Structure formats: C-alpha cells, structure tokens
Amino acid sequence: METPVPDISPRHRFETRVSISVHRGEQHLTLQGWVRDLSESGLRAFVADSLLVGEAVTFEIQLSDARSQVIPAKVMRALGTDYGFQFTALSAEQRNRIQATLRESPELSRPQGGIIWS
Numbered sequence: 001m002e003t004p005v006p007d008i009s010p011r012h013r014f015e016t017r018v019s020i021s022v023h024r025g026e027q028h029l030t031l032q033g034w035v036r037d038l039s040e041s042g043l044r045a046f047v048a049d050s051l052l053v054g055e056a057v058t059f060e061i062q063l064s065d066a067r068s069q070v071i072p073a074k075v076m077r078a079l080g081t082d083y084g085f086q087f088t089a090l091s092a093e094q095r096n097r098i099q100a101t102l103r104e105s106p107e108l109s110r111p112q113g114g115i116i117w118s
Contacts, residue, residue, distance in 0.1 A: 012105035014038035018045055019060040033083075035061065037108055040098055042073060042086040051075045051083055059085075064101040069094050 013036075020031040033047040043059075051057070055075045062068045071094060077084035090098070 009040040011037045011039045011108045012102045014105045021058040044084050046081050063097050
C-alpha cells in the first residue's frame with residue numbers, strides 16, 4: 001500500500017465566508033468564497049467564479065478573533081469550484097492568529113487509498 005504524500009501542515013475543519021481579490025491585467029475582481037478547511041500553509045475553499053492555477057489572490061478572512069486578516073495566496077489546485085490555496089506571505093501576527101484558530105478547530109484526517117485530498 002502506498003504511503004500518502006505528507007501535507008505541508010495538517011488541515012483543520014474551519015468554515016467561514018471569504019472575500020477574494022484578484023488582479024487580471026487592469027481588471028480588479030472581488031469574489032466571494034466559502035472556506036472549508038485551514039492550515040498554517042493555506043486553505044481550501046469553494047468559489048463559484050473561475051480562478052486559474054498559479055494565479056495570485058488576496059484573502060480577507062475572519063479568523064476566530066474579531067479582526068479580519070488580509071493574506072496573500074496563490075491558487076495551487078482547482079477541481080471544479082473546489083480550490084486549494086497556499087499562503088505566500090504571512091506576518092508573525094497572522095501566523096499566530098492562524099495557529100490560535102487551528103487550536104480551536106478539529107484536525108482532519110487524510111483520506112487513504114489514492115483518494116484525492118480536495
């Protein structure tokens with residue numbers, strides 16, 4: 001049986017709305033999405049609008065504390081409306097806020113048997 005490829009960091013169940021800013025040439029888009037899980041390295045979200053793998057985005061996301069965070073990221077995976085994003089620059093404060101949020105959220109187990117981790 002194959003050993004699954006390890007994640008950059010463990011995923012935790014975390015659901016919230018997210019605002020996503022995208023710049024395409026001179027066009028600025030603000031999209032809405034729904035976060036499904038969160039890790040120290042990124043998040044997974046459903047987004048109805050089309051995004052491109054490799055595209056740079058900026059999230060405005062409400063973590064477990066009262067202040068929303070603005071976090072740059074990159075689209076790493078797209079499967080229909082299900083997207084995987086990797087954070088590209090976190091301040092020490094943002095990393096601490098994410099870690100605090102993760103401590104309050106259950107860790108997700110990784111699927112086995114070749115199932116796509118989406």
